[in-house]
Amino acid sequence: MPDNFDITAVRYGFIKPSLDAHTLGITSAAELLKECGYEVIIADDKTGRALEEYRHEAKRKEVIDWIRQNRINRLGLSYRLDQEDAVNMVGFLLEEMKQQHLLAHQGGPVATVFFGGLPGTCEKIQSIFRGLVKTFIGGETVRETLMLLDVPEDKMPQDILQGSRYDDER
Numbered sequence: 001m002p003d004n005f006d007i008t009a010v011r012y013g014f015i016k017p018s019l020d021a022h023t024l025g026i027t028s029a030a031e032l033l034k035e036c037g038y039e040v041i042i043a044d045d046k047t048g049r050a051l052e053e054y055r056h057e058a059k060r061k062e063v064i065d066w067i068r069q070n071r072i073n074r075l076g077l078s079y080r081l082d083q084e085d086a087v088n089m090v091g092f093l094l095e096e097m098k099q100q101h102l103l104a105h106q107g108g109p110v111a112t113v114f115f116g117g118l119p120g121t122c123e124k125i126q127s128i129f130r131g132l133v134k135t136f137i138g139g140e141t142v143r144e145t146l147m148l149l150d151v152p153e154d155k156m157p158q159d160i161l162q163g164s165r166y167d168d169e170r
Contacts, residue, residue: 013072018048025116060096071165075115
């Protein structure tokens with residue numbers, strides 16, 4: 001871990017396998033977080049390809065290296081294709097993160113792992129990983145999204161909150 005790894009600065013990182021063309025969820029979440037004043041890093045294609053090949057230890061190490069090099073402490077994953085592949089991807093990556101002592105409950109920097117995907121996949125991930133991963137199925141209001149991303153309400157811009165309240169009331 002770099003000496004300058006400041007775990008007090010919240011830094012979000014988002015990764016999706018490069019074969020998954022769906023980017024709207026990541027883009028939307030990244031823009032919302034930036035509006036709240038957070039730094040957001042979206043993984044490059046090389047890292048996306050490494051995540052795709054999660055079964056290979058060397059490729060998982062590439063993803064771990066990306067997390068460390070970018071000082072990520074809130075990690076978002078997205079995958080909207082095959083359910084079993086998504087569950088395996090999350091499982092392999094979480095196991096690697098545990099082995100590398102990256103998770104906050106182990107004293108590591110990564111406080112939260114998020115996953116955005118299809119509803120059935122999210123349900124299965126919640127069932128298997130029991131609280132280790134927060135999931136997004138799509139359709140969450142802006143406020144719900146930010147709350148799931150661990151953004152305190154006092155960091156949310158008022159225009160976002162007012163727009164979300166309107167959506168919540170509908």
